[in-house]
Amino acid sequence: MSQLTSRQPFPWSRSAVRTTESPISWLxxxxxxxxxxxxxxxxxxxxxxxxxxxVKTAFEKVFADASNAREILQYGITxxxxxxxxxxxxxxxxxxxxxxxxxCIVISNGGQQSLYTVTNVxxxxxxxxxxxxxTYFVYMDVLRSAGARVIGVKTDSEGMMxxxxxxxxxxxxxxxxxxxxxxxxxxxxxxxxxxxxxxxERRKALFDIxxxxxxxxxxxxxxxxxxxxxxxxxxxxxxxxxxxxxxxxIFLSGTxxxxxxxxxxxxxxxxPRELHDAVARQKGNQxxxxxxxxxxxxxxxxxxxxxEIAAGRFRxxxxxxxxxxxxxxxxxxxxxxxxxxxxxxxxxxxELEGINTDPxxxxxxxxLEKKVLYVPGRYCLCDETQGPRLTNGMRLCYGxxxxxxxxxxxxxxxxxxxAMS
Amino acid sequence: MSQLTSRQPFPWSRSAVRTTESPISWLxxxxxxxxxxxxxxxxxxxxxxxxxxxVKTAFEKVFADASNAREILQYGITxxxxxxxxxxxxxxxxxxxxxxxxxCIVISNGGQQSLYTVTNVxxxxxxxxxxxxxTYFVYMDVLRSAGARVIGVKTDSEGMMxxxxxxxxxxxxxxxxxxxxxxxxxxxxxxxxxxxxxxxERRKALFDIxxxxxxxxxxxxxxxxxxxxxxxxxxxxxxxxxxxxxxxxIFLSGTxxxxxxxxxxxxxxxxPRELHDAVARQKGNQxxxxxxxxxxxxxxxxxxxxxEIAAGRFRxxxxxxxxxxxxxxxxxxxxxxxxxxxxxxxxxxxELEGINTDPxxxxxxxxLEKKVLYVPGRYCLCDETQGPRLTNGMRLCYGxxxxxxxxxxxxxxxxxxxAMS
Numbered sequence: 050m051s052q053l054t055s056r057q058p059f060p061w062s063r064s065a066v067r068t069t070e071s072p073i074s075w076l077x078x079x080x081x082x083x084x085x086x087x088x089x090x091x092x093x094x095x096x097x098x099x100x101x102x103x104v105k106t107a108f109e110k111v112f113a114d115a116s117n118a119r120e121i122l123q124y125g126i127t128x129x130x131x132x133x134x135x136x137x138x139x140x141x142x143x144x145x146x147x148x149x150x151x152x153c154i155v156i157s158n159g160g161q162q163s164l165y166t167v168t169n170v171x172x173x174x175x176x177x178x179x180x181x182x183x184t185y186f187v188y189m190d191v192l193r194s195a196g197a198r199v200i201g202v203k204t205d206s207e208g209m210m211x212x213x214x215x216x217x218x219x220x221x222x223x224x225x226x227x228x229x230x231x232x233x234x235x236x237x238x239x240x241x242x243x244x245x246x247x248x249x250e251r252r253k254a255l256f257d258i259x260x261x262x263x264x265x266x267x268x269x270x271x272x273x274x275x276x277x278x279x280x281x282x283x284x285x286x287x288x289x290x291x292x293x294x295x296x297x298x299i300f301l302s303g304t305x306x307x308x309x310x311x312x313x314x315x316x317x318x319x320x321p322r323e324l325h326d327a328v329a330r331q332k333g334n335q336x337x338x339x340x341x342x343x344x345x346x347x348x349x350x351x352x353x354x355x356x357e358i359a360a361g362r363f364r365x366x367x368x369x370x371x372x373x374x375x376x377x378x379x380x381x382x383x384x385x386x387x388x389x390x391x392x393x394x395x396x397x398x399x400e401l402e403g404i405n406t407d408p409x410x411x412x413x414x415x416x417l418e419k420k421v422l423y424v425p426g427r428y429c430l431c432d433e434t435q436g437p438r439l440t441n442g443m444r445l446c447y448g449x450x451x452x453x454x455x456x457x458x459x460x461x462x463x464x465x466x467x468a469m470s
Numbered sequence: 471m472s473q474l475t476s477r478q479p480f481p482w483s484r485s486a487v488r489t490t491e492s493p494i495s496w497l498x499x500x501x502x503x504x505x506x507x508x509x510x511x512x513x514x515x516x517x518x519x520x521x522x523x524x525v526k527t528a529f530e531k532v533f534a535d536a537s538n539a540r541e542i543l544q545y546g547i548t549x550x551x552x553x554x555x556x557x558x559x560x561x562x563x564x565x566x567x568x569x570x571x572x573x574c575i576v577i578s579n580g581g582q583q584s585l586y587t588v589t590n591v592x593x594x595x596x597x598x599x600x601x602x603x604x605t606y607f608v609y610m611d612v613l614r615s616a617g618a619r620v621i622g623v624k625t626d627s628e629g630m631m632x633x634x635x636x637x638x639x640x641x642x643x644x645x646x647x648x649x650x651x652x653x654x655x656x657x658x659x660x661x662x663x664x665x666x667x668x669x670x671e672r673r674k675a676l677f678d679i680x681x682x683x684x685x686x687x688x689x690x691x692x693x694x695x696x697x698x699x700x701x702x703x704x705x706x707x708x709x710x711x712x713x714x715x716x717x718x719x720i721f722l723s724g725t726x727x728x729x730x731x732x733x734x735x736x737x738x739x740x741x742p743r744e745l746h747d748a749v750a751r752q753k754g755n756q757x758x759x760x761x762x763x764x765x766x767x768x769x770x771x772x773x774x775x776x777x778e779i780a781a782g783r784f785r786x787x788x789x790x791x792x793x794x795x796x797x798x799x800x801x802x803x804x805x806x807x808x809x810x811x812x813x814x815x816x817x818x819x820x821e822l823e824g825i826n827t828d829p830x831x832x833x834x835x836x837x838l839e840k841k842v843l844y845v846p847g848r849y850c851l852c853d854e855t856q857g858p859r860l861t862n863g864m865r866l867c868y869g870x871x872x873x874x875x876x877x878x879x880x881x882x883x884x885x886x887x888x889a890m891s
């Protein structure tokens with residue numbers, strides 16, 4: 050039967066050609082290949098804390114009535130379950146936003162699909178996106194796939210720096226490409242990879258620059274609030290979106306993965322009405338809407354308050370694990386290592402004096418010989434950086450690894466740091 | 471706080487500009503606005519048959535063990551749960567394929583995401599896609615959004631016609647655009663909207679043309695088998711994919727929505743390895759993979775045989791409902807109306823002698839006055855048709871409407887047909 054002639058390669062689209070293997074895949078493949086590896090790289094959540102009991106209760110409740118159960122096994126509507134969007138709007142209002150319109154929310158498959166979709170709605174190949182540097186590397190994959198020119202803005206311990214942002218705007222004007230700017234992407238809580246939490250003043254300063262620059266042409270601010278629910282200490286800072294009470298400007302994106310359960314694959318975004326319709330149309334083309342069943346369960350969990358119980362458990366767990374990691378870093382690493390203490394989220398950012406941490410570097414290889422993995426800062430850097438390229442950064446994640454192996458991984462890394470310092 | 475200057479419109483991407491409101495949305499909005507409407511238009515599945523009992527049992531089983539439950543609430547991997555891909559591979563082998571490699575399967579958010587993703591992997595604006603005419607209108611939305619030139623191939627009661635397909639190839643060569651052809655899209659079971667089921671010979675003839683034409687340049691055949699599990703009578707025809715035993719050519723796409731439950735939002739595709747990696751990378755950008763929890767439940771349902779029980783119930787129900795619709799058409803419509811009896815799927819295709827059925831036509835409006843909706847054939851037509859454009863077709867769906875209102879809807883339509891004949 051198989052007399053087919055030997056096949057030529059498929060004629061890929063330009064988008065497919067741009068969509069190369071994520072560097073992180075190479076890293077993750079190492080873990081899969083060797084079960085002894087202690088991974089500080091994986092961005093998974095704490096398995097032990099996943100709320101299987103609360104999910105079970107909510108599932109039983111929504112399935113108790115057969116007719117209701119059948120309704121949620123049917124197709125839903127593209128922007129998402131009305132009940133879930135209403136519950137989410139109420140929650141955003143409890144978190145300080147005003148007049149949140151459920152009809153301006155789109156439920157997505159994790160926060161990732163929100164970012165993917167709005168990017169496709171805004172960005173043509175060659176268009177410009179400004180991001181923190183270092184930034185969330187998976188979003189950089191999306192941007193490269195879309196053919197965007199990704200320009201980094203310098204960060205300090207509070208995230209994106211206003212001065213550096215203004216400098217970038219001046220450069221875009223000088224280069225005559227200001228009209229190609231489509232998106233300013235800002236993580237507003239416990240950023241990935243640096244764990245920064247912008248202060249109230251920093252949030253305001255970034256929004257002011259965004260708004261002032263609108264005079265030179267419309268573009269979109271994305272506020273990625275993925276880690277907001279994982280505040281481990283300090284006050285709950287307001288959303289940047291709070292500066293946009295008439296919902297005209299900011300695309301606010303969040304997720305149910307980090308403080309509840311990634312296995313539901315649900316996230317959300319709240320945006321200006323005009324953008325909502327464009328995003329919903331693209332989402333319709335992608336999948337007609339996220340799982341109706343999962344949305345019904347999460348709506349029930351939000352309504353009953355169980356969602357907040359799950360989030361609270363995660364915070365308690367991560368606070369303890371973060372402290373184990375910080376203590377281990379203090380105990381096992383030389384004091385010359387810079388460690389940024391995160392007030393929330395899942396990541397500790399470190400920089401080493403005079404040691405290159407790139408994949409394939411001596412440091413990386415010696416750590417790997419000791420069966421430990423981290424995310425090299427290199428993976429999080431933009432194509433266009435401000436100032437010299439960072440070569441000595443690392444993201445250490447306390448999300449999924451248990452406290453004892455985590456302490457051991459930090460200890461082993463410390464041996465390499467000490468030997469090379 | 472709201473001293474924002476009045477906003478200019480957002481600078482959309484070209485893709486967003488191409489992604490216009492689907493015509494079907496207009497139709498669906500009519501139903502939402504008026505609960506008295508009897509809709510033969512909605513493509514939803516039969517709510518009464520949705521397997522809430524089987525889902526409940528499977529959910530209880532996978533959640534019985536807390537540790538297992540927590541695993542499935544964690545992130546999964548992008549191509550999908552290994553267990554689900556293995557169960558699906560076994561099922562495809564029971565359905566006649568050989569050596570199905572689970573590593574060449576990608577689990578998606580419904581069949582829709584498979585089509586969306588492979589289209590983005592293959593198609594640049596201006597590229598050509600050949601489809602049945604009339605065809606699945608939602609896929610046409612995806613193609614238009616991708617900027618594809620959608621060229622229709624004439625259909626008869628068995629679906630795409632081999633002669634017409636060869637004619638199209640000759641035209642592409644004559645026009646000098648054969649190299650822009652990227653996809654040949656074929657529905658192989660109970661097509662949407664016509665309900666055609668290609669015979670064994672027709673399947674072979676289409677594959678032979680596909681294969682012969684490869685000599686002129688590589689392109690991809692998509693076999694959309696969404697309705698395979700809804701065979702109501704007659705033999706189970708083989709997949710076209712059976713002609714591609716070394717898995718080098720055909721992208722086979724299917725869904726768990728039609729014979730199980732749309733609320734899980736899961737589908738699948740099986741494809742050449744080279745394509746698999748490109749599709750998985752795009753899927754990674756979109757959402758990192760479909761809901762791990764839902765995949766675990768469906769894998770359990772496939773393993774236990776409950777999935778086949780659910781599919782069998784749907785078939786029994788649809789057989790009865792199809793027969794109610796056919797009987798009503800016979801009873802209430804003049805014999806001049808052409809009715810294509812479907813051997814499976816969800817749709818009855820009809821054509822009226824000398825009556826225009828387009829949206830906004832006199833017929834459409836008079837039917838709507840009687841509170842009945844159908845899908846005008848117009849919505850399913852390609853931009854480029856072979857021969858005169860069809861103006862008198864209609865898709866009537868027996869999926870979600872119950873037998874009595876369905877009979878009543880057909881009766882009311884019959885009054886309009888009779889009055890206008």
